[in-house]
Amino acid sequence: MLTEARARTPWLREGSSVPQQQVIRDFGRSRAKAQKDIAERVPVARRAGMPKWKTKHEALPTLNYTRCGFRLKGGRLHLAGGIVVTVVWSRELSAEPSSVRVYQDSIGHWYCSFVVPAHIQPLPETGRVLGVDWGVKETATTTSDAYDLPHAEHGRKSRAKLGRYDRMMARRKPKKGRLGSKGYREAKKLRAKAHKKVARQREDTGRKWAKKVVRDHDVIAVEDFRPRFLAKSTMARKAADAAIGATKAALIEMGRKHGRDIRLVHPAHTTMDCAHCDARAKHALPLGERTYTCTTCGTVTPRDKNSARVMLVRAGLNPAGADGGRPPGALLQEAA
Ligand SMILES: [Zn+2]
Incomplete structure (x- = not known):
C-alpha cells in the first residue's frame, strides 16, 4: 500500500x-x-x-x-x-x-x-542483595543505609528560570491555528534547554548511584514504579517523580550491562505489608506517617525501610543477605 x-x-x-x-x-x-x-x-x-x-x-x-x-x-x-x-x-x-x-x-x-548486540561486562560476585523503595524525600530508600539516595532537588534551582520562560511563552503564545512567532519559538527553545539541563543532572546522579549499587550487590529487588501514579500534584512531587524515573532507568540499564539480577516488584500494598511477619495492615498508612508499626508481630520500623525490605521478600530473596550481612550460603562456603 x-x-x-x-x-x-x-x-x-x-x-x-x-x-x-x-x-x-x-x-x-x-x-x-x-x-x-x-x-x-x-x-x-x-x-x-x-x-x-x-x-x-x-x-x-x-x-x-x-x-x-x-x-x-x-x-x-x-x-x-x-x-x-x-x-x-x-x-x-x-x-x-x-x-x-x-x-x-x-x-x-x-x-x-x-x-548493536549488547555485551555483558560481568562483575565479581558479592554474595549481597539489596531491596529498594522509591520515594519523594529520599529518591531511593534501601535495606542498607549506605545506599540510600536523598532527593537531589535538581529541579529547584532552575524552577525560577523555568517559570520565567513559561511566562515568556504565555505572552508570546500564538493564536489558535497560527504558527508561533520567532520570539515564541525562542522562548520555547530556552525552556526546553533548561529542562534538558535538569534531565541530564538527574541522569548523572542516577547513573553514579546505580553504578555503586550494581557493583556491590548480585541481586537487587526494586519497586516497579510507574511515574504516572504520582505525576499529578505539586511541583515537588513531579520533580521527585522525574528523579525516580531517571534513577530506575539507570539501575535497570546498569544491571543489564553488568549481568546483575534486577527484579521488578509490583508496587501494590508495599507500604501496608510487614516485612518481618508478612501480615498486611488493614488500612494504608497516611503519607505523613513515617513509621510502620505491625499490629501482628509488634515490629516498629521506619516506613520506607520496611517497604524496601518488603521488596526483598516479594522478590523471593533472603533479607539476611542485606544489611551488609552475607547470606547463609556464603558463610558456609567461607567456613568450608
Ligand atoms: Zn509484622
Missing part, C-alpha cells in the same frame, strides 16, 4: 521509503501491543498506549533506518535517499549495528542512535 500511496502523493515520494516502512511497522507493533493488553485485561494505567497523533509543526523528526537503509563508510553515515551525515561519535560501536534511529531533540540537536 505504501508503494501505491507514494505513487499518488508527491510529498510522500520525496522521502526515502525505508524509514516510511519502519514507521508503519512501528505503528503496527504498538497497535498490536495495545490490543493485546486490552484482550488480557491489563489495568488501564499499565496498558501500552496507542500511538498519538502528531502534527508536522509540533512533532520532532525521528526516523528509523533498518539494515538495508543505511551504511557506514569512513566514519560517515550514509542514509537511504542519498543523505550523508557526518557523525560526532560519542563512543566506538562495539559491533555491526542492525539499525539506526536519527532524531532531533527538543533543543534542536540531532542524534544518531545505533542498535
Whole structure:
C-alpha cells in the first residue's frame, strides 16, 4: 500500500521509503501491543498506549533506518535517499549495528542512535542483595543505609528560570491555528534547554548511584514504579517523580550491562505489608506517617525501610543477605 500511496502523493515520494516502512511497522507493533493488553485485561494505567497523533509543526523528526537503509563508510553515515551525515561519535560501536534511529531533540540537536548486540561486562560476585523503595524525600530508600539516595532537588534551582520562560511563552503564545512567532519559538527553545539541563543532572546522579549499587550487590529487588501514579500534584512531587524515573532507568540499564539480577516488584500494598511477619495492615498508612508499626508481630520500623525490605521478600530473596550481612550460603562456603 505504501508503494501505491507514494505513487499518488508527491510529498510522500520525496522521502526515502525505508524509514516510511519502519514507521508503519512501528505503528503496527504498538497497535498490536495495545490490543493485546486490552484482550488480557491489563489495568488501564499499565496498558501500552496507542500511538498519538502528531502534527508536522509540533512533532520532532525521528526516523528509523533498518539494515538495508543505511551504511557506514569512513566514519560517515550514509542514509537511504542519498543523505550523508557526518557523525560526532560519542563512543566506538562495539559491533555491526542492525539499525539506526536519527532524531532531533527538543533543543534542536540531532542524534544518531545505533542498535548493536549488547555485551555483558560481568562483575565479581558479592554474595549481597539489596531491596529498594522509591520515594519523594529520599529518591531511593534501601535495606542498607549506605545506599540510600536523598532527593537531589535538581529541579529547584532552575524552577525560577523555568517559570520565567513559561511566562515568556504565555505572552508570546500564538493564536489558535497560527504558527508561533520567532520570539515564541525562542522562548520555547530556552525552556526546553533548561529542562534538558535538569534531565541530564538527574541522569548523572542516577547513573553514579546505580553504578555503586550494581557493583556491590548480585541481586537487587526494586519497586516497579510507574511515574504516572504520582505525576499529578505539586511541583515537588513531579520533580521527585522525574528523579525516580531517571534513577530506575539507570539501575535497570546498569544491571543489564553488568549481568546483575534486577527484579521488578509490583508496587501494590508495599507500604501496608510487614516485612518481618508478612501480615498486611488493614488500612494504608497516611503519607505523613513515617513509621510502620505491625499490629501482628509488634515490629516498629521506619516506613520506607520496611517497604524496601518488603521488596526483598516479594522478590523471593533472603533479607539476611542485606544489611551488609552475607547470606547463609556464603558463610558456609567461607567456613568450608
Ligand atoms: Zn509484622
